[in-house]
Amino acid sequence: LIDKNGVGFVPISENTGSEYLMFAGTFDGQNYEIQNLYENKKNGGGLFNTIYAATIKNIGITNANMTAGAGITGVASYGCKLYNVYISGNINSENGSLGGIVGSVRGDIKIINCCNLANLEGNTVGGMINFDDVGGVTTIVNCYNLGEISGKQYGSVNGIIGNAYYNTGTRNIINTCSLGIIRKPSGTSHNFYGTSGGATVNLEGCYYLDTIVNENVIANENSIAFSKGDETVIDKLNTYVESHKNDYEVELYRWKLDSNGLPTFDRTT
Numbered sequence: 001l002i003d004k005n006g007v008g009f010v011p012i013s014e015n016t017g018s019e020y021l022m023f024a025g026t027f028d029g030q031n032y033e034i035q036n037l038y039e040n041k042k043n044g045g046g047l048f049n050t051i052y053a054a055t056i057k058n059i060g061i062t063n064a065n066m067t068a069g070a071g072i073t074g075v076a077s078y079g080c081k082l083y084n085v086y087i088s089g090n091i092n093s094e095n096g097s098l099g100g101i102v103g104s105v106r107g108d109i110k111i112i113n114c115c116n117l118a119n120l121e122g123n124t125v126g127g128m129i130n131f132d133d134v135g136g137v138t139t140i141v142n143c144y145n146l147g148e149i150s151g152k153q154y155g156s157v158n159g160i161i162g163n164a165y166y167n168t169g170t171r172n173i174i175n176t177c178s179l180g181i182i183r184k185p186s187g188t189s190h191n192f193y194g195t196s197g198g199a200t201v202n203l204e205g206c207y208y209l210d211t212i213v214n215e216n217v218i219a220n221e222n223s224i225a226f227s228k229g230d231e232t233v234i235d236k237l238n239t240y241v242e243s244h245k246n247d248y249e250v251e252l253y254r255w256k257l258d259s260n261g262l263p264t265f266d267r268t269t
Contacts, residue, residue: 008038008066011049011074019077022052029059031084039066042094046103048073057083057250064089064118070103070130071118078107078136083250088117088147096123096155099130099162100147107136111143113253115265116180119148123155126162126193127180135169142241142252144177144263151184156194158182159208167198175240175252177233177263178208182217192220205240207233209262229261237263 013023027048039045045068047061048054054076061071064087068074071087082101097103100116109129116127124130127145132138140160151157159178164171171193178191191208193201203222210225219225226233237255245252256266 008040011039011041011044011046013048013050015044015050015075019052022050022054022075022077023048024052024054026055026057027059028057031058033060033062035062037061037064037066037089039068041068044069044074044103046070046072046074050075050077051080052077053079055081055083056085057081059085061087062089064091066091067094069093069095069097070099070101071116072101074103076102076105076109080108081110081112081249082114083112085114086117090119091121093122093125096152097130097162098122098125100127100145102128103130105129105132105136105138106134108138109136110139110141112141112248112250113265114143116145116147119150121150121152123152124162125149125151125155125157126160127178128160130162132161132164132171132199133166135166137169138164138171140173140176141248142175144179146179146262148181149183151189153185156196157184158190158194159192159212161193161201164193164195164199164201165197169199171199171201172204173201173206174204175237176206177237178206178212178223179262180212182212184216189217190220191217192223205236207237207263229257231257233263
């Protein structure tokens with residue numbers, strides 16, 4: 001949009017508080033990109049504001065300029081799936097909660113072959129998910145965050161899941177990379193996830209760039225460090241892809257090193 005004095009893009013399926021009015025279908029972007037998306041909202045936001053038992057797939061947003069709670073969807077409830085989705089640009093949250101792909105999760109969700117390349121700034125922030133609540137089943141497979149994650153004054157600021165809350169439910173992050181710089185004014189952050197309320201998160205084959213961990217960023221248990229330019233991490237990621245290529249509803253992307261020596265998707269194979 002040209003006029004950047006107003007709210008900009010109005011998200012699909014505004015948050016009315018009713019699950020019956022959330023987007024509940026399948027949105028297939030057919031591998032197109034939405035370029036230069038401008039959005040200026042104090043609450044909610046995203047390409048979609050709310051989705052319920054929906055599938056969002058095969059869509060990219062590039063060079064976004066957003067004040068919103070998430071890049072793709074602000075709230076995902078009960079049985080949502082996001083496949084082959086990516087976003088780049090800059091996203092800021094005025095109300096403090098922000099996820100690169102999804103804002104708040106309520107119930108089961110699958111995020112597969114997704115990447116956040118956008119720089120994120122908020123209080124509670126995660127590269128994939130901001131706030132994971134209600135004790136459902138969260139499955140993040142074959143994803144990565146490369147965007148810079150910056151915290152404000154308070155909240156949980158972490159590489160993939162900002163804050164997993166509630167002591168029931170299952171949360172699995174599998175064959176996924178945390179690559180972006182993580183900054184927080186005070187306290188500590190983690191390379192993959194933060195928890196509260198007794199929540200647990202399981203990591204399987206998850207790799208992080210060794211330079212993102214420092215005195216303020218702690219490595220989560222079972223995460224694996226690697227150095228820029230290390231081809232062995234690509235071999236390990238692709239071994240999982242080959243071994244599990246028939247285990248999911250979508251074909252897992254293979255990996256390669258980009259020009260900076262970091263893991264990225266190889267969409268040519």
